[in-house]
Amino acid sequence: MLIAPLPPDEVERIRLLHALNVLDSDPEPEFDRITRLVSHLLKVPMALISLVDSERQWFKSRVGVTDSETSRDLSFCAHAILGTQPMVVEDATRDERFADHPMVTGGPRVRFYAGVPIRSVGGLALGTLCAIDSHPRQLSAEQLEVLQDLADIASKEMQLRETVSLAQKQLSRTDNVLEASEARFRAVFERAAVGVATIAPGGGWLSMNDAVCEITGYSREELQRLTFQDITHPDDLKSDLKALRKLIAGDIDRYQIEKRYLRKGGGTVWVNLNVTKKQSPGGELEYFISTLTDIQARKEAEAALEGLRLELEKRVEERTRQLNKRELELRSVIENANDAYISIDATGAVTGWNRQAEATFGWRAEEALGQSLHDLIVPPELREAHRLGMLHYLATGESKVVDQRLELPALRRDGSSLHVEVRIRALNLDGQRVFSAFLHDITDRRKAQALREREALMDPLTGLLNRRALTEMLPGAMERAGRRGSALAVLFLDLDGFKAVNDTFGHDTGDLLLREVAARLRRVARGSDTLVRLAGDEFTVVLEGLTSDSDQAMKCAERILHAITQPIHINTHTAQVGVSIGLAIHEPHTNQSADVLMKRADSAMYEAKHAGKGCIRLS
Numbered sequence: 001m002l003i004a005p006l007p008p009d010e011v012e013r014i015r016l017l018h019a020l021n022v023l024d025s026d027p028e029p030e031f032d033r034i035t036r037l038v039s040h041l042l043k044v045p046m047a048l049i050s051l052v053d054s055e056r057q058w059f060k061s062r063v064g065v066t067d068s069e070t071s072r073d074l075s076f077c078a079h080a081i082l083g084t085q086p087m088v089v090e091d092a093t094r095d096e097r098f099a100d101h102p103m104v105t106g107g108p109r110v111r112f113y114a115g116v117p118i119r120s121v122g123g124l125a126l127g128t129l130c131a132i133d134s135h136p137r138q139l140s141a142e143q144l145e146v147l148q149d150l151a152d153i154a155s156k157e158m159q160l161r162e163t164v165s166l167a168q169k170q171l172s173r174t175d176n177v178l179e180a181s182e183a184r185f186r187a188v189f190e191r192a193a194v195g196v197a198t199i200a201p202g203g204g205w206l207s208m209n210d211a212v213c214e215i216t217g218y219s220r221e222e223l224q225r226l227t228f229q230d231i232t233h234p235d236d237l238k239s240d241l242k243a244l245r246k247l248i249a250g251d252i253d254r255y256q257i258e259k260r261y262l263r264k265g266g267g268t269v270w271v272n273l274n275v276t277k278k279q280s281p282g283g284e285l286e287y288f289i290s291t292l293t294d295i296q297a298r299k300e301a302e303a304a305l306e307g308l309r310l311e312l313e314k315r316v317e318e319r320t321r322q323l324n325k326r327e328l329e330l331r332s333v334i335e336n337a338n339d340a341y342i343s344i345d346a347t348g349a350v351t352g353w354n355r356q357a358e359a360t361f362g363w364r365a366e367e368a369l370g371q372s373l374h375d376l377i378v379p380p381e382l383r384e385a386h387r388l389g390m391l392h393y394l395a396t397g398e399s400k401v402v403d404q405r406l407e408l409p410a411l412r413r414d415g416s417s418l419h420v421e422v423r424i425r426a427l428n429l430d431g432q433r434v435f436s437a438f439l440h441d442i443t444d445r446r447k448a449q450a451l452r453e454r455e456a457l458m459d460p461l462t463g464l465l466n467r468r469a470l471t472e473m474l475p476g477a478m479e480r481a482g483r484r485g486s487a488l489a490v491l492f493l494d495l496d497g498f499k500a501v502n503d504t505f506g507h508d509t510g511d512l513l514l515r516e517v518a519a520r521l522r523r524v525a526r527g528s529d530t531l532v533r534l535a536g537d538e539f540t541v542v543l544e545g546l547t548s549d550s551d552q553a554m555k556c557a558e559r560i561l562h563a564i565t566q567p568i569h570i571n572t573h574t575a576q577v578g579v580s581i582g583l584a585i586h587e588p589h590t591n592q593s594a595d596v597l598m599k600r601a602d603s604a605m606y607e608a609k610h611a612g613k614g615c616i617r618l619s
């Protein structure tokens with residue numbers, strides 16, 4: 001007996017056969033009708049629809065056979081499914097494949113076999129429709145055709161099941177896909193960070209994810225008993241409903257608003273709401289789909305920011321008001337200041353010029369503003385230094401004048417000069433250097449001071465210099481003489497008999513006499529001589545630029561002696577005094593102090609007194 005080999009498409013064939021769910025199934029009239037027809041038309045006692053399983057052949061329909069299946073190894077059909085043509089065995093005893101087959105040698109003593117494959121849609125041979133006889137026989141062409149036709153019908157029946165099974169499988173696969181898709185959607189819906197909800201056309205909450213519950217504070221069940229109108233903040237409801245009406249009318253596909261929900265248990269929550277609608281295929285509104293995002297934190301931040309902005313604006317406003325007020329005050333202070341106020345920019349152009357500046361310098365503000373300060377008030381000899389000083393300061397930040405109290409000469413519009421006391425300030429305004437200064441006209445003060453200084457060194461009665469002046473000038477004069485290599489002489493004069501004038505004519509006359517003595521000294525003296533009234537009736541004359549010997553000084557002393565001893569007419573009186581003169585010479589390059597020189601002259605004068613007065617003594 002020859003066991004049929006496996007067909008090349010065996011695996012696929014078996015998979016399909018099992019998938020059809022036809023093995024071990026109940027008898028079906030469609031197939032039974034076919035086997036009955038085979039038996040009847042071919043006049044065979046046995047007819048089968050045999051399905052060749054991996055280990056067996058199972059009979060879907062059978063006529064004249066009691067067993068429902070046999071081993072595949074014993075299967076004639078296992079051979080029949082290998083070919084493309086019907087397999088006809090006219091006498092099994094003469095066929096080497098089956099001659100010793102137990103079903104041939106034993107019951108049911110098979111002699112004749114004719115099998116036509118039953119094929120799937122894709123051409124796989126699932127089994128056969130076969131006719132079996134226990135007598136050898138031949139099939140006419142017509143009979144074979146009948147068998148073929150009936151096998152085709154069986155194939156069609158089987159293919160119908162195949163199609164149904166495939167459809168079912170696809171359907172189930174589609175169901176699976178849908179289920180998976182639904183599950184995915186659910187998961188997304190549930191876990192979405194944004195709230196997602198469906199809302200009935202009337203506003204009732206239909207379904208919603210956890211996020212909606214979290215945002216509103218209501219549970220699912222609670223929400224499902226409410227409408228969105230119930231929990232919308234009254235102030236936001238109108239705009240929401242307006243947009244919703246447009247959505248229903250089809251004017252818009254969706255809308256987005258920011259609104260507040262009333263949370264369960266009090267309080268509100270801001271959400272960003274997006275609403276679309278779901279329509280039936282017939283165009284009827286089924287429900288709305290709302291997505292909502294919690295923007296409470298953002299709104300709070302915005303509100304806080306807005307509050308901050310308003311506060312800031314208020315403060316800036318207040319500050320500006322204060323600054324404006326302050327500026328007005330400052331302007332007024334500057335404008336009405338007793339001192340001239342001038343400001344200039346880095347180019348030296350005038351940017352500020354108050355009323356007192358007008359009065360001090362003679363230029364009106366409108367004339368001065370924009371002009372170069374140099375041209376207006378700086379004396380020509382100082383302009384270059386002024387310009388260079390400013391450039392140096394701008395380049396290095398160093399200055400000898402900025403922030404110092406200075407006394408400077410200046411010019412008026414009419415060309416007259418004045419002295420001003422000034423403190424220059426350098427400011428940085430918006431990255432620009434600005435110099436400002438208050439200038440005080442100190443011309444009068446300086447004059448008064450000069451007068452005071454002069455007076456401090458002057459003898460008020462005679463107008464000659466006083467002792468203090470001599471003390472201050474003598475060391476300088478000696479030093480000068482030393483430098484020039486010339487000699488200097490000090491003449492110490494003390495009037496003789498002056499007391500008697502006082503006593504005789506009175507003190508006032510004595511004063512007048514002293515003034516006359518001074519006048520005579522002035523007449524006799526050269527321009528370079530210094531005339532001093534030391535005290536009472538004592539005078540000193542300092543002679544500079546002398547040659548080393550004492551002749552010149554002696555001659556001068558003699559001229560003085562002569563001049564003073566001339567009678568002096570005072571009012572109606574005539575008085576006469578003498579003078580004793582001590583002379584001391586200061587030689588250049590000698591190391592002698594002014595004090596010593598004075599003492600020498602003083603001593604010489606005393607010698608003259610002792611010698612009888614009215615004479616000159618040389619130290």
Ligand SMILES: Nc1nc2c(ncn2[C@@H]2O[C@H](COP(=O)(O)OP(=O)(O)OP(=O)(O)O)[C@@H](O)[C@H]2O)c(=O)[nH]1
Nearest residue numbers: 494495496497498499500502507508510511536537
């Ligand atoms: N009128 C007047 N008299 C003065 C002034 N200062 C000093 N005397 C007087 O000058 C006199 C100076 O005195 P003496 O030097 O002794 O007078 P004298 O008569 O010149 O004496 P001998 O120097 O010794 O010749 C004193 O009587 C002082 O009162 C002054 O400013 N005006």
